[in-house]
Amino acid sequence: MTTAVLPKRVEAAYRWWDNRWAVFAARRAARLLVSLWVLLSAAFLMIHLIPGDPVRAALGMTASPQLVAARRAELGLDDPLLEQYLRFLGGVFTGDFGSSTVSGLPVAQTIGERLPATLELAGFAFLVAFAVAVPLGTVMAALTRGGRRRGAELAFTSTSVVLAVVPEFLLAVVLAYVFGVRLGWLPVAGRGEPSSYVLPVLALAIGPASVLARIGRVEMLAVLADDHIRTARAKRLRPRLVYLRHALPNALTSTLTLGGLLLSSLVAGTVLVENVFAWPGLGSTVVQSILQKDYPVVQGIVLVYGAGVLLVNLLVDVVLALLDPRSAIREG
Template identity: 70%
Template sequence: MPVTSATAPSGPLAALAGNAWLRFAARRLGRLLVSVWVLLTFAFLMIHLIPGDPVRAALGVSAPAELVEARREALGLNDPLWQQYADYLRGLLHGDLGTSMLTGLPVSQTIGERLPATVELAGLAFAGAALVSVPLGLLMAVLTRGGRRRPVELAFTSGSVVLAVVPEFLLAVGLVYVFSVELGWAPVAMRQGADSYVLPVLALAVGPAAILARILRVETLGVLQAEYVRTARAKRLPDPKVYLRHVLPNALTATITLGGLLLSTMVAGTVLVENVFAWPGLGGTIVGSILAKDYPVVQGVVLVYGLGVLLVNLLVDVALALLDPRSTIRES
C-alpha cells in the first residue's frame, strides 16, 4: 500500500500560524477594526435615536419651516438611512465629520482647534500621575514589606483611598478656592501661561496617582516574595539593581493595565475639569454643543473621544506584549 506523508502547510498562512507576534498583531488588529466599526455605527445612529426632529430641536420652535427643511436637506437627513450611512462613512474616509447646525463651520475644524488643548492636559496629567505613583508605590512596598512600619502603611493606604474617591471636578473646585481665590497663587481659569496648567493637571492627576501607587505597592509586595528575587539577593546584588531590574518590571504588568484604563477615564474626566477652569478644549465644546443641541458637533466629539480610548487600549496591549511577551502573545 502506498505510504502517505503529512506535509506541513506552507505559504503566508503558515508563516502567520507559526509566528506568535504575527498572530498577536492579527488578533489585536481584528479587535480594533470591529471596535472602530461599532463606534462609527453608534456615532452615526446617535443623531437618529433622538426623539423628534434634531434640526427643529437645534434651531428652535420659532424657526421657519423653510429653514428647517433646507437645513435637513443640507445635512442629508431626507435621504434613505442606508444612503446616509454610506455618505457618513465616505465622509469619514475623507476627514469630513459634518457641519455644525449653529455656526455652519465644519466639525473637523472645530475639533482641530480644540483637541490639542485636551490632549495636552490629559497627557500632562497622566505623565505626572505616572512619575509620582511609580516611585511612591515602589518606596512604600520596600518600607512596609513584612509588616514593617505599620503607621506608615496605614497613613499611605488611608490617604490613597481618600484621594482616589474624590471626583475630579470637586477636587478642581477645591483647588480653585484654595490656591486661586484665597491664596492667589494661580489663575482662576483659562490657559494663560505655565502657571495656569498646575491646578487642572493636579485635579486630573491626583486620583489616578493614588490608585496607581496603591496597586503598584501591592504588586511589588508580591514580587518581593518571588523566588527569583531571593536568588538575586543570594547573589548579593546591590539593592537598587534588584529593585529596578528584577522587581519593578515584573510589578508593572498590572499597573500598566490599570494605567491604560485610568488614562481612558482621564480623557473623559477632562470634560468636567475643563469646564471648571474654562479650558479651551473639547470638554467645553461638547457641553456647549449638548446644551445648544448641535448634534453634528456632539457626534464628532464623541467619535474623537471613542477613538482615543481605543488607541489607548491598543497601546496598553502592545506595552504589555513588550514587557511580558510570554503571557500576552500566547493568550487565545
C-alpha cells in the same frame, strides 16, 4: 517554489501562520475594527434617536418651516437612513464629520482647533500620575515589606483610597477655590502661561496616581517575595540595584496595564475638568454643543473620544506583549 527546498530561515518566514505574534496582532486589529464599527454606528444613531429636531433646535422655535426644510435638505437629513449612514461612514474615513448646525463650520475644523488642548491636559496628567505613583509605590513597598511600619501602611492605604474615589470635578472645584480664589496663587480659568496647567492637571492626576501607587505597592511586595529577589539579596547587591533592575521591571506589568486603563478614563475626565477651569478643549466644547443641541459637533467629539480610548487600549496590549511575550503567546 515550495518551502521544502528553501533554507530554514526563509521557510520560517513563509510560515507566518505559526507566528504567534502575527496571530496576536491580527486578533487585536480585528477587535479594533469591530469596535470602531460599533462606535461609528452608535454615534450615527445618536443623532437620529434623540427626541426632537436638531435643525429646529439650532435655528430656534421662531424659524420658518421653509428655512428649517432648506437646512434639513442642505444637511441631507431628509435622505433615506441607509444613504445617510453610508455617507456618514464615507465622510468619517475621509475626515469629513459634517458641519455644525449652529455655526455652520466644519466639525473637523472645530475638533482640530480644540483637540490639542485636551491632549495636552490628559497627557500631562498621565505623566504626573505615573511619575508620582511608581516611585511612591516602590518606596512604600520597601518601607512596609514584611509587615513593618503598620502605621505608615495604614496611613498610605487610607489616604490613597480616599483620594481615588473623589470625583475629578470635585477635586477641580476644591483646588480652584483653595489655590485660586482663597490664596490667589494660581489662575483658575483659561489656557495660557505654564501656571494655568497646574490645577487642571492636578485635578485629573490625583485620583489615578493614588490608584497606581496602591497597586504598584502591592505588586512590588509580591515581587520582593520572589526567589530571584532573595538570590539577588544573597549576592549582597546594592539595594538600589535590587529594586531598580530586578524588582521594578517585574512589578511594572500590572501597573502599566492599569495605567493604560486609567489613561482612557483621564481622557473622559477632561470633560468635566475643562468646564471647571474654562479650558478650551473638547470637553468644554461638547458640553456647550449639548446645551445648544449642536448634535453633529457632539457626534464628532464622541467619535474622537471613543477612538482615543480604543487606540489607548490597543497600545497597552502591544506594550504588555512586548514586555511579557507569554501574554501574546497565550492569547495567540
